[in-house]
Amino acid sequence: MVEMSYQIVQVMVNGLLQGTIYALIASGFSLVFGVMGIVQLSYGAFYMLGCYITYLSIISLRTFFFSFPLVAIITFVLVAIITFVMGLCFLLVIRRVLYSLNTSMVLTFVFAILLEELVRIILGPTFRTVPRFMGTLEVFNLIIDLQRVIVAMVAIIIIIGMTIFLSKTKLGKAIRFVSEDKEVAMLMGINPNKVYIFIFGVSTLIAGIAGFLITPLVAIYPAMGYDALVIAFMVSVLAGLGTVKGCLPAGLICGLLEALVAYFWDPAMRVIVLFLVVILIMVIRPQGLFGKKL
Numbered sequence: 001m002v003e004m005s006y007q008i009v010q011v012m013v014n015g016l017l018q019g020t021i022y023a024l025i026a027s028g029f030s031l032v033f034g035v036m037g038i039v040q041l042s043y044g045a046f047y048m049l050g051c052y053i054t055y056l057s058i059i060s061l062r063t064f065f066f067s068f069p070l071v072a073i074i075t076f077v078l079v080a081i082i083t084f085v086m087g088l089c090f091l092l093v094i095r096r097v098l099y100s101l102n103t104s105m106v107l108t109f110v111f112a113i114l115l116e117e118l119v120r121i122i123l124g125p126t127f128r129t130v131p132r133f134m135g136t137l138e139v140f141n142l143i144i145d146l147q148r149v150i151v152a153m154v155a156i157i158i159i160i161g162m163t164i165f166l167s168k169t170k171l172g173k174a175i176r177f178v179s180e181d182k183e184v185a186m187l188m189g190i191n192p193n194k195v196y197i198f199i200f201g202v203s204t205l206i207a208g209i210a211g212f213l214i215t216p217l218v219a220i221y222p223a224m225g226y227d228a229l230v231i232a233f234m235v236s237v238l239a240g241l242g243t244v245k246g247c248l249p250a251g252l253i254c255g256l257l258e259a260l261v262a263y264f265w266d267p268a269m270r271v272i273v274l275f276l277v278v279i280l281i282m283v284i285r286p287q288g289l290f291g292k293k294l
Contacts, residue, residue: 019255020152026235028206034242038104044225045112050211087204240291
């Protein structure tokens with residue numbers, strides 16, 4: 001009985017750690033919907049791109065640098081710059097026809113397929129991995145994965161930092177004005193188009209950083225972006241589409257629920273159960289657990 005209790009606690013700890021990366025993935029997706037009102041279906045493709053940039057960077061830099069922290073910092077900067085710039089370029093190309101819900105879904109989905117196929121052609125369809133650089137630590141008979149702990153800490157810091165940025169800084173307040181009423185924001189001298197470009201770039205950057213963080217923990221492959229897109233959608237809907245600060249508790253709930261379903265029932269049922277929970281929440285509380293009342 002005691003051993004089973006430890007197993008359940010272990011499962012819960014692992015689920016909460018996984019939930020933090022879910023929260024980070026969802027925060028960028030929710031941000032771009034809240035400000036721009038579009039469904040960014042290429043979001044998962046930028047996550048996948050972040051994974052592959054991380055893989056290529058680590059494999060290449062490890063031959064020149066022996067210090068993992070230095071390799072990690074350089075890789076982080078590369079992922080952030082490339083995904084941010086690609087997001088900006090993509091929006092600049094299609095912005096004249098983007099601000100329609102149907103058009104945005106079609107264009108971003110087509111771009112996701114294009115990016116996936118390019119990666120498949122250039123790097124192949126095979127699964128790839130990078131070595132883990134941290135081991136485990138036993139605490140009170142619980143096995144703590146230090147790599148996941150670091151990932152969770154970075155994810156939480158990014159989400160909290162983004163929340164503070166949106167609520168406390170001048171640019172953050174301008175973004176909120178645009179999301180709440182574009183016409184009033186224009187009367188205040190705020191250029192909504194510049195805000196949209198910046199936010200879209202930030203959202204793709206967040207997707208890329210999430211990919212950077214998850215790469216040492218999973219096998220990467222060209223179609224992995226769809227899994228991230230599903231997670232981003234479910235967590236965002238659970239939190240309330242458009243809310244960033246609600247993504248952290250919603251992500252933790254999803255991670256915990258997923259881990260418990262896998263332990264007590266069947267790992268194959270995790271996504272199905274999450275979808276059922278999301279549907280139930282949409283019926284009972286359409287604005288999500290932490291969103292404003294519709």
